[in-house]
Amino acid sequence: MTISHSNSMLIGVGNPFLSDDGAGLAIVRLLRGQIPPGMKCVEETGDGAELLDAWKGSEYVILIDAIQSGAPPATIYRFDARTESLPAWFSHASTHTFGVAEAIELARHMDELPSKLIVYGIEGLDFSPGTEISPEVAEALPAISRLILREIVKLSAVRMAKSV
């Protein structure tokens, strides 16, 4: 028995020109060929309005973003956005636009959250202009992507079990 993955989505968020801010995008690129066929895979800048639009129609969403919480580089955070709000330090909303945390709260209030939304935060070290991810973060990316792939496979298995 197979299930369709067309209602599931992997979202990488970041700016590839701000060094480690591109970590979420780098992980999505590593995972592109490995995720189940049909699962959508997109790269976003982190603009909240765009995110709300991107996940519209998807029920199962995994989002990966680089963060600055002060923890050691490559520290991984995982949040189940249906059941908890992201911590304040996840928010790097500037102001005129709004970011990932704000988009999630806005969607929650408007009843527009996907039925499953898992958010991964990858601690970055260097957010200065540049296209290279710092070595401390880069060397952890393959392991982090394997971890996320395991979650995707698990999610898929749970859905399959439910559909039987």
Add this chain to the structure above:
Amino acid sequence: MSAKSVKVDLLTRVEGEGGFHVKIRDQQVQASAVRIFEPPRFFEAFLRGRKFSEAPDITARICGICPVAYQMSACQAVEDAFEVQIDAATRELRRLLYCGEWIESHALHIYLLHAPDFLGYENVIQMAKDHPDAVQRGLRLKKIGNTLMTVVGGREIHPINVKVGGFYRVPEKRQLLDLGDELKWARDTAVETAHWAAGFSFPEFERNYEFVALHHPQEYAIQEGRLVSNRGLDIPISEYEQHFAEDHVQHSNALHSTDLEHGAYFVGPLARFNLNFEFLSPLAQATAKESGLGRECRNPFQGIVVRAVELVYACDEALRIISRYEAPERPFVEVVARVGTGHGCTEAPRGILYHKYRFDEHGLILSAKIVPPTSQNLKTIEEDLTEFVSSRLHLPKDRLQWQCEQAVRNYDPCISCATHSLKVWVDRK
């Protein structure tokens, strides 16, 4: 002695980092300062030595909300210097792209940034709890602006399709017609938006401003025109620097621009509405009337309604351009560089955006000057705060602070634009 102050260290719901401080002594406002501490970005300095063709894309990076304005003012200035005449069809397509930016920027400001002030919420997330439909409306309107920018400009933030002389490629008529239904929805919703905003309550506050905007004899000026004001200014944009000057004030990393004759001045939707009302489309004019606006509006708090009227106009204008659109025969005209100076001035969503470049014989930039709308409004914002607070000293502090923040947001200030440059003085003995 009684001492009191209204101080906001970091103002939210504006682009960039700034705050303000109103100092009150002996029941009198002593000073109002919009403090801008976002670091300067030196765009004018690093444009020097770059090729003319890079100016639109480099300056677009000054702002993610109004990149088209930077591209349009830069193209106009380069084309002015090299005496390039663009095709009429290209001009229309640029206007369409600009409409997309107005729709996106105005929808964002009205619904996500300014409406929470009027409805009594800290931010749009709180507002969405009680007004989910309004937030959905705002997001959908913003999206339509972004889509228009993507179809014409290649992508929605920092479009990549604009070049000096025209576009790299032009859209097919079919692609634009496909946007028709969504734009018609947007136009209807913009009318609804104006009626909705007209129902907010506005502090009674009017000042005798000098409004400055572009003026064009045949249309609501967006892309070009003469600079006019309600105090008799009527000049070609090439004389901009003879009438306006920028000063560095200690508390701000953004320069303050003033009219050399009259001092502070006011640019943006209110200025355009007051100076160019007769060029708004009939629907936009009717919407203004139904929304309780007279022929002139001098209350900056009503700027949210005026912005909605311009939203109606931008949708109307986009539909007009699309209905008549025929893809230009050539996407761009050839540009030959030469020694020269060029001026550009267009109406960014927040007001006039002035560019001036000097080029050498190879088309390399020798000097650049950029004056964004927020720099031009800063002095007026400070004067508003002084006068606003002076007549409301009796209000409780939190109420006063709330209204002051609202007063700053009337101008939809973009601090990131305003800090694109800073003059540095070195005091050496």
